[in-house]
Amino acid sequence: MALLDVRNLTVRFDTPDGEVQAVSDLSFTMEKGECLGIVGESGSGKSQTFMAAMGLLADNGRATGDVLFGGANLLTAGEKQLNAIRGNKAAMVFQDHMTSLTPHMKVGRQMAEVLVRHRGLSAAAARDAAIAMLKRVQIPDPERRAAMYPHELSGGLRQRVMIAMSLLCHPELLIADEPTTALDVTVQALILDLIREVKEQDRTSVILITHDLGVVAGLADRVAVMYAGRIVELGDVAQIFAAPQHPYTQGLLACTPRLDDVGKVLKTISGQPPNLQRLPPGCAFAPRCPFKIAACAERPPLRPAAGGGLKACARDDIASINRAAS
Amino acid sequence: MTAPLLQVKDLKVHFPVRTGGVVIGRYQALRAVDGVSFDLAPGETLGIVGESGCGKTTLGRAVLQLLPVTSGAVTWLGQEMTGLGAAAVKAAREHMQIVFQDPLASLDPRMTAGDIIAEPLRNYHPELSRAEVTRRVGELMEQVGLLPAMVNRYPHEFSGGQCQRIGIARAMILKPKLVICDEPVSALDVSVRAQVVNLLKDLQKTFGLAMLFISHDLAVVRHISDRVLVLYLGKAMELATRESLYQAPRHPYTRALMSAVPIPDPVKERAKPRIILAGDLPSPLDPPSGCVFRTRCPKATAVCAAKEPVRETSAHGHDVWCHHWRE
């Protein structure tokens, strides 16, 4: 049985300007020990998918569908059941490491509290376990850091504390939402190393949500590319990068400046990111797609593609056109 | 080589920061930029790279005299800018403009796109007729890839990429000689980033602009710059042409930085060697003695703590500030 099974997840928000569908009819499964990269731009619904799955939607949001995790449907689970899962069997790490920690509480105590709550440890045992975990995520001088307040730590250290905190209960699933976006590259490299190590040593499943293709390339086993609230392509990391099947994935790869090649002129994806309130009736990417055909006026289903992945594109010759062009 | 457009010499920007207790506090200097020098030729792009806290943003603001300069010289077209009166600074600024990082925040939410773009023109050329201003705004909007019909729209009605185009149009309307781009694409979506980078390159060609391209993203800088300056903790580490710097980085910091940039290719990304930087960025209130990078440098020796490295120039005018760059 899959560790996480998302079926037909749809997330809607009531906004002052009308209803917005942030995630539309999304389905995927995830196996134990796997790292799934979720790539998308703003408005792609990549974060909201997992906020919905963890029952953390804003008050004006509603989710429908099924999110099956460890035998429970998270969308219908009560607050009590969710609390027992969140931070325990499934943990989240957010981009905003400053606001995700309580500012007026020492780091060590915040961590210990998680253990007391979820594992029922004694205060002293919880403290020791917290410090051990800080050591585990390679925080130098963990005893001293545990006695510090969040604002006394640097951004990189805070993000490490966040990861340490999420690992305290040895979760089966770690959801990292843009964990390195606010960090410098040298710090980012260390955090990614840490996540990789957690994944390999503990066989923790990791969902890595990011807009950075480079981050996904180094860490993910499979990659889902999202656009306007839907998965447009899903496949093995090697296949996605070597032979992308969807024009959006191709475009993203071509327009990312790379350190390892001196491109003359960057290729671009024309147009603007999608406006969820004014999506075209057919394929959401069609207005920006260079390969648009008449069939794109109808929404393409996610279907098996060459190379073993899935894609939501009406055409089958995209990859070959792309190869011929480059 | 032609005479430089801009010369920055030993520029220092220190901010007084109150430290210590509430009653007996004292002021300490935060060394945001600490002795940076470079030249910029007309039409050239200098990339300024570094991580947060390296002083790259402060450097850009100081060149524009938007911040008080502590010491050093900023020479613009042969004229010394530091210590000039407000009127003279304003006159000089007509030819140097800035593009900001956050596209939406850098536009006044209560003004229309047209008014925002026209603002510098109204400040410097109040004699222009309304029709002339409208004509120039429309022309420029087309050049930066905006529909001139959107002139009466407000910033919140545009997407991030379009807002940045408005910001770029505002910087271009006076036909400046230098544009300082402070992380102009960092806040944009990946698919829009390339559009804006290409737009900046096109405009540079059309207008013969010089650019200071400030960014933390080494890959973008590689695409757009002729020369690159690497900063760390307010000091220059390395200054070289793009080819020289990216193909053969000499400074250990530059090497570490480059090895940390993820490559969107699973095979290369997983195989590449990595240089891990130990520890945290030291406080700019109390920088290390000697070489500021020595506390995290894998090659640091006793001499690094004792003596501050001076500029050493290797072949092809590749400048590096390191005691051990030859190793």
Next chain:
Amino acid sequence: MTDMAAPDVPPASNIGPDAIEGRSLWQDAWRRLMRNKAAVASLIILGLIAFFSVFGPYALAWTYDQIDWDHVEAVPPSLALKHYLGTDSVGRDLLARTLFGGRVSLTVGLLATSVALFIGVTVGAVSGYLGGKVDQLLMRFVDLMYSVPLTFFVIILMVLFGRNFILMFLAIGSVEWLTMARIVRGQTLTLKHREFMEAARASGGSTASILIRHVVPNVLGVVIVYVTLTIPQVILLESFLSFLGLGVQEPMTSWGVLINEGAAELEITPRTLIVPAVFMTATLFCLNFLGDGLRDALDPKDR
């Protein structure tokens, strides 16, 4: 984490070339305000009260200071005598007096608030934007003014300049601007560090043009909300001053004066209290609802 902002939906982007005219934040706010039922109802009621206060007295048979010499006593409501809500104890038409009182109260409210608005925004914006010594000086002056008791201040003004209707606007306005100045200063300080202010400086804007073009329009949202809360305060202040005999004088009247008179005759003719009180509380309620609605409309993220 439930207070996570709504999804990262890009704002109304992808504008087609068909829609050319932009919608300013003001227009957006107006649209949102029009969807707020309480605010719209308040706006209508306020409009009606203002309309009848201004034009009502002309349509009535009796004026506010005319005594019905045939009935120098409290006449109950009577259609025949054209005292639709009766008269007060000396035979003056209650409806005429209430409507006229509304004219005075609303005028005081609007004018005194305008004075406060003008001085407060100017001082606050200059103080916040320039900072440094100017800021210190202006804010210490504000602190000083705060510490002067209002009644004491008004009495001094009255003694110096005599009793005067206009003086009251000035007196109330000169007290009410203090809070306005502080609010505007605070807003300006946060605005000052926004990138678009730096952009304005970099594009060669002078201090005056930055203040007028960028600071004032951007603080106006908060200011408007505060104005709707200031008007009721001023109306109450006026009735307080009138109660002390420092405000409007007989036979002129205001809601505050009428309520004061009515309170004295509460046991004999309760309607002399109830009628002006209904008008005044309706106005105050409406202004408060409107203020709430405006706040929501101008700052949709704050809800």
